[in-house]
Amino acid sequence: MTAIALRSLRKEYGGQIAIADLDLDIREGEFFTLLGPSGCGKTTLLRMIAGFNSIEAGTISFDGVVINDKPSAARNIGMVFQNYALFPQMTAAKNVAFGLQTRNIGKGESARRVEAALHSVHMDHLKDRLPGALSGGQQQRVALARALVISPALLLMDEPLSNLDAKLRVEMRDTIRQAQREAGITTVYVTHDQEEAMAVSDRIAVMNLGLVQQVGTPAEIYRNPANRFVAEFIGKTNLLERDALQRDGRLVVELGEGVTLDITEVVGKTTDGTMQISVRPEAVRAADSGIQAEVVDETFLGSHSQVRARLSSGETIEFLEFSHRASLWQRGDKVTLQLDTSMLTFFDAEDGVSVMRGASK
Amino acid sequence: MTAQTGRFDGWTAVAVALTGGYLLMIIWPLVLVLINSVAVGGTFALAGFETFFSSRLYYGTLINSILVTVCVTLLSLAIAFPLAYFMTMFRVMGNGMAQVLILASMMSPPFIGAYSWILLLGNNGMITQLVQDVFGFKPPSIYGFVGIVLVLTLQLVPLIFTYLMGAWRTVDVSLLEASESMGITGWRRAVQVITPLLWPTVLGGSLLVFVRAFADFGTPMLIGQGYRTVPVLIYSSFVGEVSIDKSFAAFVAVIVIIVTLAVFLFQKYLVDRQKISMTAMRSIEPKRLTGWRNIAIHAYVYGFLALALAPLIVVVISSFRNTLYGQFVDGYSLRNYVGAQRDIFRYVGNTFSIGLTALAILVVVAILLAYVTVRRRGPLSGTLDTMTMVPYVVPGLIIGIALVTAFSQGPIILTGTFAIMVIALAIRRLPYSARSIAALMHQFNTSIEEAAISLGASKFRTLVQVIVPALAPGILSGAVLSWVTIITELSTTLFLYNTSTQTLSLGIYAQVIRGQLGTAAALSTILLVLTMISLFLLMRLPGGQRALRV
Numbered sequence: 001m002t003a004i005a006l007r008s009l010r011k012e013y014g015g016q017i018a019i020a021d022l023d024l025d026i027r028e029g030e031f032f033t034l035l036g037p038s039g040c041g042k043t044t045l046l047r048m049i050a051g052f053n054s055i056e057a058g059t060i061s062f063d064g065v066v067i068n069d070k071p072s073a074a075r076n077i078g079m080v081f082q083n084y085a086l087f088p089q090m091t092a093a094k095n096v097a098f099g100l101q102t103r104n105i106g107k108g109e110s111a112r113r114v115e116a117a118l119h120s121v122h123m124d125h126l127k128d129r130l131p132g133a134l135s136g137g138q139q140q141r142v143a144l145a146r147a148l149v150i151s152p153a154l155l156l157m158d159e160p161l162s163n164l165d166a167k168l169r170v171e172m173r174d175t176i177r178q179a180q181r182e183a184g185i186t187t188v189y190v191t192h193d194q195e196e197a198m199a200v201s202d203r204i205a206v207m208n209l210g211l212v213q214q215v216g217t218p219a220e221i222y223r224n225p226a227n228r229f230v231a232e233f234i235g236k237t238n239l240l241e242r243d244a245l246q247r248d249g250r251l252v253v254e255l256g257e258g259v260t261l262d263i264t265e266v267v268g269k270t271t272d273g274t275m276q277i278s279v280r281p282e283a284v285r286a287a288d289s290g291i292q293a294e295v296v297d298e299t300f301l302g303s304h305s306q307v308r309a310r311l312s313s314g315e316t317i318e319f320l321e322f323s324h325r326a327s328l329w330q331r332g333d334k335v336t337l338q339l340d341t342s343m344l345t346f347f348d349a350e351d352g353v354s355v356m357r358g359a360s361k
Numbered sequence: 362m363t364a365q366t367g368r369f370d371g372w373t374a375v376a377v378a379l380t381g382g383y384l385l386m387i388i389w390p391l392v393l394v395l396i397n398s399v400a401v402g403g404t405f406a407l408a409g410f411e412t413f414f415s416s417r418l419y420y421g422t423l424i425n426s427i428l429v430t431v432c433v434t435l436l437s438l439a440i441a442f443p444l445a446y447f448m449t450m451f452r453v454m455g456n457g458m459a460q461v462l463i464l465a466s467m468m469s470p471p472f473i474g475a476y477s478w479i480l481l482l483g484n485n486g487m488i489t490q491l492v493q494d495v496f497g498f499k500p501p502s503i504y505g506f507v508g509i510v511l512v513l514t515l516q517l518v519p520l521i522f523t524y525l526m527g528a529w530r531t532v533d534v535s536l537l538e539a540s541e542s543m544g545i546t547g548w549r550r551a552v553q554v555i556t557p558l559l560w561p562t563v564l565g566g567s568l569l570v571f572v573r574a575f576a577d578f579g580t581p582m583l584i585g586q587g588y589r590t591v592p593v594l595i596y597s598s599f600v601g602e603v604s605i606d607k608s609f610a611a612f613v614a615v616i617v618i619i620v621t622l623a624v625f626l627f628q629k630y631l632v633d634r635q636k637i638s639m640t641a642m643r644s645i646e647p648k649r650l651t652g653w654r655n656i657a658i659h660a661y662v663y664g665f666l667a668l669a670l671a672p673l674i675v676v677v678i679s680s681f682r683n684t685l686y687g688q689f690v691d692g693y694s695l696r697n698y699v700g701a702q703r704d705i706f707r708y709v710g711n712t713f714s715i716g717l718t719a720l721a722i723l724v725v726v727a728i729l730l731a732y733v734t735v736r737r738r739g740p741l742s743g744t745l746d747t748m749t750m751v752p753y754v755v756p757g758l759i760i761g762i763a764l765v766t767a768f769s770q771g772p773i774i775l776t777g778t779f780a781i782m783v784i785a786l787a788i789r790r791l792p793y794s795a796r797s798i799a800a801l802m803h804q805f806n807t808s809i810e811e812a813a814i815s816l817g818a819s820k821f822r823t824l825v826q827v828i829v830p831a832l833a834p835g836i837l838s839g840a841v842l843s844w845v846t847i848i849t850e851l852s853t854t855l856f857l858y859n860t861s862t863q864t865l866s867l868g869i870y871a872q873v874i875r876g877q878l879g880t881a882a883a884l885s886t887i888l889l890v891l892t893m894i895s896l897f898l899l900m901r902l903p904g905g906q907r908a909l910r911v
C-alpha cells in the first residue's frame with residue numbers, strides 16, 4: 001500500500017499549461033477518483049503519476065519518496081487503459097503473466113497467480129483466448145487482472161469503462177470496486193462520468209481547467225460543493241440568483257414573494273451582495289404554501305415525474321414529483337413550492353465560490 | 362526533471378549508430394560522387410559540364426532519356442487507366458487471377474522483359490524468323506527506341522494499375538449513383554466525376570513511373586543498342602567502354618539525381634496540395650456487361666495480360682531449347698541447365714547467402730529505424746527520417762557508383778566482398794522497408810506499449826516481446842516483398858560484384874552480354890521460379906495481399 005503526495009505539480013504542452021501548481025494527497029489503500037469534464041487534465045495527471053509524461057515543476061512522491069526521475073517501469077504500477085491495450089498476439093493468460101515474467105517470477109508461482117487473478121475477474125474459462133476473440137468487457141477484465149496480478153503499489157485506471165455499453169459498465173465497475181477492495185491497493189481512477197465516480201470512489205477530486213476544484217467523499221462534494229462548477233457538474237441543480245440583504249442585523253434573502261430566508265447562521269461571510277443559490281431537484285416539493293410558480297411541463301418517468309416550472313422572477317426550476325396524481329400538470333397550472341432550506345448551497349455570484357460556513361476546499 | 366523525453370538511453374545510442382551508419386554508407390559515398398563531378402585531378406573544374414554539352418553523343422542521351430520516359434509514362438497511364446476502370450466497374454471473368462498475374466508481371470525481374478523481347482523480335486527472334494520464313498521480309502527492328510518503350514511500358518503499367526486499383530477501392534458507390542442520378546453516366550462519368558477523384562493517385566503513380574523509367578539501366582542496355590540513355594552513358598563512361606572517365610560519369614550521375622529529386626519534390630508538392638481523403642462505406646459493385654462490350658473488355662484485359670506475360674513464357678520455353686555457341690538452334694533438351702550447372706549452383710548459392718543476409722540486416726535495421734523515427738521523436742530522428750529517403754530518390758546505378766567510389770580505395774576497402782553486396786542491397790531497399798514498418802507502428806496503439814512498460818518491461822524488451830511479435834504478420838509480408846526485389850536487383854550491384862559474389866540476376870546480365878542466350882534463359886527461368894514461389898508464399902501470408910497493393 002502506498003500513499004501519494006503531489007506538490008506544486010505543473011505540466012505544460014509547448015508553453016500551454018495543462019496542470020497548474022496542483023497539490024493532492026492520496027491516502028493508503030483508498031479508491032481515489034479524478035473527475036472532470038473532457039480536456040480538464042485528468043489523463044495528463046494520471047500519466048504523470050505513471051511516469052509517461054514529463055514533469056515541468058513540482059514533485060510526486062510515493063510514501064514520502066520523490067519518484068520524479070524514476071522510470072515508469074520501476075514504479076511498480078498497474079495500469080488499465082480505456083482501449084484495454086492487451087498484447088494482441090498473446091492469450092489472456094499470457095497477457096496476465098507478462099508482468100510476472102518481467103519480474104522473473106518462477107513458472108509455478110506465476111501460473112498460480114495468473115490463475116487466481118483471472119479467477120477474481122471471472123475470466124478463468126477464457127484464459128486461452130486471444131484478445132481478438134474476446135468482447136470489450138472480457139478484454140477489460142483481462143486487463144484488470146493483468147494490472148492486479150503484479151501486486152502493484154498503485155493501480156491507475158484511465159476511463160476503463162467508457163468503451164463499454166451501459167449495462168456492462170455497471171457490472172464492470174462493481175468488479176473493479178470489489179477487486180480493489182480485496183487487494184487493498186491504492187487506486188487512482190479517472191472518469192468524466194460523475195455517477196460512476198460516486199459509485200466507486202472513497203474520495204473524489206473534481207477537476208476543471210487543470211485545477212482541482214474540490215476534494216472529498218462523494219457525499220461531501222454532493223452536499224457541500226466548494227463552488228458553482230462542482231454543484232453543476234455533480235448531479236443536477238437549479239441556480240437561483242438573489243441579493244443578500246442586511247435586515248435588523250440579520251442576513252436574509254428573499255426567495256419569492258413573501259418567502260424570506262434568514263441565512264445568518266448558514267453563511268460564513270457576512271457581507272451582502274449578489275448570491276447564487278444551488279437548489280437540488282430533491283430539495284423542492286409542491287406544497288400548500290410557499291413560492292408561486294407556473295408549470296412549464298411535466299414528464300412522466302414511472303416512479304416519479306420530472307417537472308419544470310417558472311418562478312415569477314422568470315427563472316426556471318426543475319424538480320421531482322413523487323405524488324401520484326390522477327393527471328399530469330399542464331402548462332400554465334399554478335403551483336406553490338417549498339424549498340428544503342437545509343439542502344441549499346450559497347455561492348458568491350461574482351466568483352462562484354461557496355460562502356457556506358465550513359465550506360470545504 | 363523530465364521523466365521521459367530527452368533522457369539519454371539505449372535508444373539515443375541506437376539513433377546515433379544508425380545515423381553514423383547512414384553517413385558512412387550513403388551520404389559520404391554520394392558526397393564523393395558530387396566532389397568527383399566537379400573536380401579533376403584535385404582541382405575544381407567544370408570539365409564534365411563542358412564535355413556533356415559539347416557533343417550530341419552525350420547531351421543526346423538526356424534527350425533520349427526524356428523522350429523515352431515521357432512516352433513510357435503517357436503510354437502506361439493510357440493503358441492502365443482503362444484496365445483499372447474495366448476491372449473495377451465490370452465483371453471480368455477470372456478477375457482475381459488476372460490481378461494476381463498482373464502483379465506477378467510487375468514483380469518479375471525487370472531486365473528479363475528486355476531480354477525476352479529480343480528472343481521474340483530480335484535479329485534471330487522467334488517472330489522475326491517466322492515472319493521472314495512465311496512472308497519473306499524482316500519485320501521492323503525491336504532494338505532502340507521502340508524496344509525500350511515497349512518493354513518499359515509493359516513493365517510499368519502494372520505499377521500504375523496497382524495504384525489506381527487502390528484508389529478505386531476508396532471510391533464510394535454513392536458517388537457514382539449520385540452522378541448517375543444527375544444523368545452523367547458511362548465515359549462522361551469516368552472523365553467528369555471519377556478522374557478528378559483519382560487525380561492525386563494518377564499523378565503520384567505517373568511520377569513514380571517517370572522516375573523508374575528515367576533511372577532504368579538494364580532495359581536500354583540490353584535492347585537499346587545505338588539508342589543510348591543517360592544511365593547507359595553513366596555506365597559506359599564509368600566502366601570505360603571508350604575511355605574511363607569517372608569524373609564525367611559522376612557529373613552525369615549528378616544530373617540524374619537532380620532530375621529525379623526535382624520530380625519527387627514536384628510530386629510531393631502536388632500530392633500534398635490536393636489530398637482528397639476518402640473511405641468507401643460501400644465499394645463499387647462490378648456490373649455484368651453483355652454483347653460486344655463484354656467481349657471488348659475481356660479482349661482488352663486478357664490482351665494486356667498476354668503481352669505482359671509473353672516475355673516470361675518465352676524465357677521459360679527458350680531455356681529448354683538447344684543452343685550452339687550461345688545461339689538457339691532446333692530441338693529441346695535440358696542442356697542449358699546441365700551445361701551450366703556449376704555456374705547455376707554458384708549463382709543460386711550466392712543469391713541465397715547474400716540475399717538472405719541482406720534481408721536479415723534490412724529487417725533489423727528497418728525495425729530499429731522505424732521505431733526510432735516513430736516513437737522517439739527528436740532532432741536526430743528527424744534527420745534520420747530524411748536520410749532514410751535518400752536511396753529512394755537516388756537510382757540504384759548511382760548508389761552502386763557511389764559505393765564503389767568510396768570503398769575501392771582509402772581507409773575502408775570493400776569492393777568485391779560479400780559485405781559490400783549485402784550493404785548495397787540492404788541500402789537499396791531500406792527506404793521501402795522502413796516506411797512500411799513505420800506505417801505499421803503508427804497504427805499500433807501506444808497504450809499497448811505503455812502497458813508493457815508499466816508492467817516493468819524495458820523499452821527494448823517491449824520492442825522485442827510486444828511490438829515486433831504484434832506486427833510480425835506485416836513485417837513478414839514486407840520482408841517477402843523485399844526478398845523479391847533483392848533477388849531481382851541488378852543495377853545497384855553491377856559495379857560491386859566479382860565472380861565469387863555473383864548472384865542470379867548478375868549472372869543473367871553477364872550471360873546475355875556474353876551472348877550465352879541459352880544459359881541466360883535457364884538462369885532467368887530459375888530466378889522467375891524463385892520469384893513466383895516467393896509471391897505465392899506472400900499471397901498465403903495473412904495480410905500478404907495487402908502488402909502487394911503498393
Ligand SMILES: Nc1ncnc2c1ncn2[C@@H]1O[C@H](COP(=O)(O)OP(=O)(O)O)[C@@H](O)[C@H]1O
Binds near residue numbers: 041
Ligand atoms: N500530447 C499533448 N500535446 C499537447 N496538448 C495535450 C497533449 N495531451 C493533452 N493535451 C492538452 O492538455 C489538456 C488536458 O488533456 P487531458 O489530460 O487529455 O484531458 P482529459 O483526460 O481530462 O480529457 C487538453 O487541453 C489537451 O488538449
Ligand SMILES: [Mg+2]
Binds near residue numbers: 039042043044
Ligand atoms: Mg482523458
